[in-house]
Amino acid sequence: MRSKKDTNADSTSKANLLDALKEAHEQIQQLKNSLDEYKWLEGALRRRTFELSERLKELDCLYAISSKLVAPTYSLKKILADIVNLMPCGWQYPKATCVRLVFNGYEYCTSNFSETKLKQSAFIRQGNKRIGVLEVFLLPSPTLDKHQPFLPQERQLLNLIAIWIGVIIEYRK
DSSP states (O other), X not given: OOOHHHXXXXXXXHHHHHHHHHHHHHHHHHHHHXXXXXXXXXXXXXXXXXXXXXXXXXXXXXXXXXXXXXXTTSOHHHHHHHHHHHGGGGSSSGGGEEEEEEETTEEEEOTXXXXXXXXXEEEEEETTEEEEEEEEEEOOOTTOOSSXXXXXXXXXXXXXXXXHHHHHHHHHO
C-alpha cells in the first residue's frame, strides 16, 4: 500500500512534469512562429535581391548605351549596331534575348537573332513620325518564366532606348 506522502510526491511530480511539458510546448510554438517569420523574411529578401539585381542590369545597359551615344567618332551605323548588341544584357534573360532594329532600309540584329512569338517592340520616332522600330525577342529557354517572360521595367527600358535612338538619329542628321 502506498503512503499519503508517496501519493503527494507522485501528484507533485506529475504536476511538475505537466507544467514542464506545457512550457516546452509553448517554447516549441514560439520557435515555430519565429521560424515561419524567418522563412518569410528570407523569401522577401530573395525577391528584393532579385529585383535589385534586375534594376542594376538595366542601369548597366543604359550606361553602356549612353556611352555609345556620345562617341563623336562613331558612325551612326556603328552606334546603332552597338546599341542592338548591348541591349540583351539589360533584360532578365540575356542569353535568350535577341534584338532587331529596323531603320532607313537597314536591319541591325544580334548574332543570335530569331523572330519568336515572345516579343516587345517600340517605334523609333522623330516628332510624331515613325522612322523605325526596335524589337526584342525571347528565344525558347528552359529557364524562361512562361507567365512573365518580360518584366514591366523592360518595357520602360525598351521605350527609353527607342527615344534615345530617335534623338541620336535626329542629332546626327
